[in-house]
Amino acid sequence: MTTLERLPTVEDVREASAVLAGVARMTPVLRDPLLDELLGADVFVKSEFLQLGGAFKFRGIFNKVSSLDQDDLERGIVIASSGNAGLAAALAARLRGTSSVVVMPEGSRPDKQAAIQTAGGTVLISGDSSDAALERAQLVAEHEGRAFIHPFDQLEVIAGQGTVALELIEQVADLDAVVVPAGGGGLLAGVALVFSALRPDVQIVGVEPEGANSIQRSLANGRVTPVEVVSTVAEGLGVRRCGSLTFELIKANVDRVETVSDDALITACGFFWNMLHVAVEPSGAAGLALLLSTDDFSGKRVAVVASGANIAIERLAEAVTASSLVLGR
C-alpha cells in the first residue's frame, strides 16, 4: 500500500454484494445437532469452504477486479498468495477475460499451485515469506503494468469479504457472537464492519494461530506489528503483518482476538470431517478450534465462519486420526 485509502463502509459492502450477485455463491449455514450437543451451544457454520475456489477469498478479489477500468483490466492482474487468494484471482481474471500472475512464497503447496494453473493463472514462486511475496508482486505490477491486487488490504477486497456478514445476517436471526479466522484480517475486518453497523450487539471474535498473531500484537501495541517468524499449519493465516486498513477496522469493530494452537486447528479439521462430513482446511477451522477449547460460548447462538476447504490430503489424514482419538474412536 503506497497511498492511504479510505476505510470501506457498509455501503461499499452493499455495492460489493451487487457485483457478486450471480457470480459468487451464497454459501449455506450448516447446523448439526451432534455438534450442538457436544459444544453446548447453537452453532451456525457459515460455509465459505463452499465458495467458488474453495474459500471466501473470491468475494473480495472478484469485487476488486471488477472495480478496475477497462484499460487496467486488459493489462492483467497480479497478486501475492499462499494459494487461496491466488486461486480466487485466477478465477476472477478468467471470468473477467484477463490474465493473472500469482506470486507464491517458496514452499507453497504444489496442489494449490496446480489449482491456480488449472484456472489459468501463472504461478511465480518468490520470497521466503508472505511479506517478500507481496513485495515481489508489487514489482511485477510496476514492470508489467498489471493491476496489483492485495490479498486483504484494499477497500474493495475488504468490502467483498464483508458480504459474508450481509448473508449471515439474512440467514440467522439473534446471533450472540460470530467467530472469524484472521490472517491479514480482510475477512475479519469486513465482517466486523458490517455487524458493527447493522447488528452492533453481536460479539465479533477473531481467531489467529498462536504462531501468526500479528493482529493480537498490533492491538496490544496500538499499531500494525509484524510477527518475527510465522509458524503455523494454517498457511492461509500465516501472514507476518496484518493490513493497515484491516487493522483500523478491527481495532474499531472487533470485540476481541484469540489464538489457537496448531494442534487445536488440526483437531478441528478432523471434527469437520468426522462430524460434519466436510473437508475444511486448518485456516478455515480456526473458529471451531476456538469453540472446542473454551466454554465462553456455552448456551450461546454462535456463528463460525468456516472460511476455506483447501486442505492437503496428507494433512486431512492426520486430522482425522487426531479427532478420532479425541472422539474416543
Added chain:
Amino acid sequence: MTTLERLPTVEDVREASAVLAGVARMTPVLRDPLLDELLGADVFVKSEFLQLGGAFKFRGIFNKVSSLDQDDLERGIVIASSGNAGLAAALAARLRGTSSVVVMPEGSRPDKQAAIQTAGGTVLISGDSSDAALERAQLVAEHEGRAFIHPFDQLEVIAGQGTVALELIEQVADLDAVVVPAGGGGLLAGVALVFSALRPDVQIVGVEPEGANSIQRSLANGRVTPVEVVSTVAEGLGVRRCGSLTFELIKANVDRVETVSDDALITACGFFWNMLHVAVEPSGAAGLALLLSTDDFSGKRVAVVASGANIAIERLAEAVTASSLVLGR
C-alpha cells in the same frame, strides 16, 4: 418386504417435505464455471453430500422413523446398511429419542462404523452381502420387536428421498436432465416420480456401477433381477438386488439407466476435490462420472445429484492422484 406396499406418490413426497422441514438441510445447488467449460454443459450439482450425516439417506429414513407410532418408536429401530443409511438411522433415532441397531455386512468400513456409534447407534456386523445383512436386520426386528427400516424399499423412505427433487425444481429452472446415482434405487425412484408428476419433460437418467447393475438387469428382464456378485468401489451402491417398489417406480418414470466403471467413479471423486473443492464419495460421484464419459449432455442444462460425502481418506488420496493425471497436473 413381507407385505405389498402401495407405491408412493408426489403427495407422499410433499408430506415428507413437511416432516423434514427444519430438520433435514435444504442442500445447495453448486455451479462452477470451470466445470461447465470442461463439460460443455450447464452443470448443477445438487449437493446432498452436505445433508445431515453426509448423504441423502437421512431424508427418507427420518421420514420413515417419523411415521412410526409411539409404541413402535419406543421399541427402537433396526436397519441394514453399508454405512450411510445406518448413520442416517442412528441420527434419526437419536433425534426422535429412541435406539437404533445397524446391521452392516462383513468388511464394512471402520470409519463408517465409528460414525454410527458416535451418533448413538449399535453396530452389528453380519453377513457377506447387502442381502444377508438385510435378512439379519429382519431377524433382529422380529426378535427384539424393533421397527424394521428398509434402506431403500419402503414407501416413506422413497418419499423422503423424493424431496431432493422438490428442492431441485424450486432451485433450478428449465433443466434438460437429472442424473442420479442408483444402488437399491430409493433416490432414483423418488426423484423420478416427482419429475414425472411435475416436470415430465425433464430426462431422468440413473447411474449404476458396472459391478452392481441390478436395476439395469431388472429393466432388461422386466422383473427384479439380482447381480451374482457385487463388485464396486462405491459401497453405497453395492447392492445385489434393487427394491420391488423402487423397480416399479424406476420402470415407470426413468428414461434410462447407464453404468460407469470404478475408474470413472474414482476419477470423478478427484474432480470434485480438485475442481469443486469438496469431498464426495464414489457413490455420490456417479453422476459426474457419467458426464465425464459421454457427450450426451453437451449444451444441456443438467443436474447431477451428488448424493454422499463419506469417502475414506485413503480412497480420496487415490482419487486426487487419478484426476490430477487426467487434468495433466
